[in-house]
Amino acid sequence: MTHNLDDTDIAILKSLQKDASIPMTELAEAVGSSKSVVWRRVQRMTDDGIIKNRVALLDREKLGLDVMLFANVKMQVHSRESLPNFIEKVQQFPEVIECHTLMGDIDFILKIVVKDIKAYESFFWEKLSQIDGIREISSSIALTAVKDTSELSLELL
Numbered sequence: 001m002t003h004n005l006d007d008t009d010i011a012i013l014k015s016l017q018k019d020a021s022i023p024m025t026e027l028a029e030a031v032g033s034s035k036s037v038v039w040r041r042v043q044r045m046t047d048d049g050i051i052k053n054r055v056a057l058l059d060r061e062k063l064g065l066d067v068m069l070f071a072n073v074k075m076q077v078h079s080r081e082s083l084p085n086f087i088e089k090v091q092q093f094p095e096v097i098e099c100h101t102l103m104g105d106i107d108f109i110l111k112i113v114v115k116d117i118k119a120y121e122s123f124f125w126e127k128l129s130q131i132d133g134i135r136e137i138s139s140s141i142a143l144t145a146v147k148d149t150s151e152l153s154l155e156l157l
Contacts, residue, residue: 003048008033010154012041013050017151020054057150065113067120067141071128073108074136082133083107089131095123117141 005013011031015022022030028038045051060068075082090099090110098111110128114120120139129137 003045003050005050005157008037009041009045010157012038013045014154016042016051016054060113065115067114067116069112069114069120069142070140071110071112072106072138072140073110073134074105075107075133076135077133078107079133086131086133089127093123093127095119095127 008031012027015027015030024035024039024042027042028035031038033041042051060066073086075086086108087099090096090108095112095114096110097113100109101107102109112120112123114123124137124139128134
């Protein structure tokens with residue numbers, strides 16, 4: 001479902017993507033509108049689900065979560081039980097911060113964050129590889145984040 005957003009809505013979203021904690025008064029000044037108008041627009045976009053959450057982005061390395069991996073998962077079969085079972089299990093693992101279904105040779109890609117390689121080894125053997133229906137798991141360790149953003153390019157609209 002697409003929403004009709006005007007220039008003010010887009011300006012609000014751009015500002016909130018940079019700093020969701022910006023006071024409404026400053027946000028209104030930044031977009032050239034009144035505080036009440038901006039508040040109503042933010043509320044509407046929140047109610048419509050355009051604004052999903054307002055969160056603090058944490059630095060995982062400063063918290064001691066030094067290893068990020070991507071795991072490609074191939075399932076043995078694509079049955080009514082195996083795929084939902086995999087999804088349900090993965091959603092319970094705090095180490096998995098993203099899980100996407102894919103088209104092509106790989107069924108799922110998981111973004112995993114752990115303290116160190118030993119923690120990943122434990123997660124792999126005790127949790128991930130224990131899920132029924134998995135045929136193959138291929139893991140890649142991320143070395144350097146060349147681009148790391150949560151901002152959507154609103155120019156694409």
